Amino acid sequence: MLSRLTRFLSGSSEPTQSANSYQQRLAIYEQELGEPEHSFADTGELRIDIHAYGRDFVPDCEEGSDEGYVLLTNGMSERRMPPTDRADKIKSRAELMWYVRDPTQEICTNLRWLARLPFIDSKSFAFGDRVPLPTPPLIGSEFRTFLFLTPIIGPDQRTAEALTIGGDEVEILTVNLISDRELDFIKTHGLDDFLDLLDENDYPPIFDPKRKSYV
Template sequence: MLSLLKKPLFNRGKPADPTGSHLQRLAIYEQELGEREYTFSDASDRRIDVHAFGRDFVPDCEEGSDEGYVLLTNGMSEHRMAVPDQAEAKVRAELMWYVREATPEVSATLRWLATVPLLDSTWFGFGHRVPMPEPPMPDTDFKTFLFLTPVITPDQRIAEQLSIAGDAIEILTVNLISDREYGLIKNEGIGAFLDLLDENDYPPIFDPSRKSYV
């Protein structure tokens, strides 16, 4: 499955084709996140670009710094997901990942995730998991992606402003969890795992060396 990840094109500062809905979404992103530092452009027909925004994750009211990047897809929401009629979920989404370094490899992983609902006729929403046969990132044993929603105010505001063809767009944050954490969610529900995140001061930036909380 990991062989499906393709090397993206890399541009500093410019999207591949700054027109239409891609440009509209990018304007909202930059309004809340500031000017992007990089764009990993997608040359495929699906065109899911990945923008990288630098951020210091330490709140202004606190001392110190914790610098990283907000990676955000642009184009996943062009396609409606196959959300069942009985599900209370948005039919369009974009993915967000907080990382230490904005590398082409991480971007390719995020873009691949964004194509899964289209390729497999499925859907992503809050609390959904995507288990992988092996760790998708180096230096980590975690194999399961978990989608949550942003808790940082500017990121929440992005979702509030996004829509296409009358559909609201969900922003889902990407997280990697251990097999034991995955088992906890399946057995006790997402709420039990969220409590663990609070208890362990879960870092916003993806940490491949994080120890399992279960």
């Protein structure tokens, strides 16, 4: 993997990102999410910026507040992910979204690494896919497996529905961290049962590194 990563970072035969497509994605993001409060620029050849949109995650019909950020990559979809035998079931392009309390450097580094991973390690990401790691990727959390789902919040769904590039629809996948026991539960009982488990436990929309495992 290291040699592939080195080649990827040093140069590639793939075309560099189109400024037009970058701005088109950003315009679609801003139509539903507003102006980003922060943007974290990438200097890599495949430019994957991260935009942070402030949000109160408590619905308008409820009292109180739960403020955080919607992090959304901009650039991952510039390339098609490597083809797989699931090509008829998944979209070939994707961007990643993560709901967080603060857009820390640690979180942004992990998000950008995930967005690069398909092109480093010949992977394709879709709803329900997992990326298990040997150690927890974030300080303060014992969980070490990333799980991709799709947005269920209205503005995020509409953003996903509006994204296209090169004639391809673009999938937005939300980033989640799950425990080893939860990963085993998915393998044993299936993803649908695990999603029911999240509902039963009022799974918080904003990533909580101190969340207890539901299994």
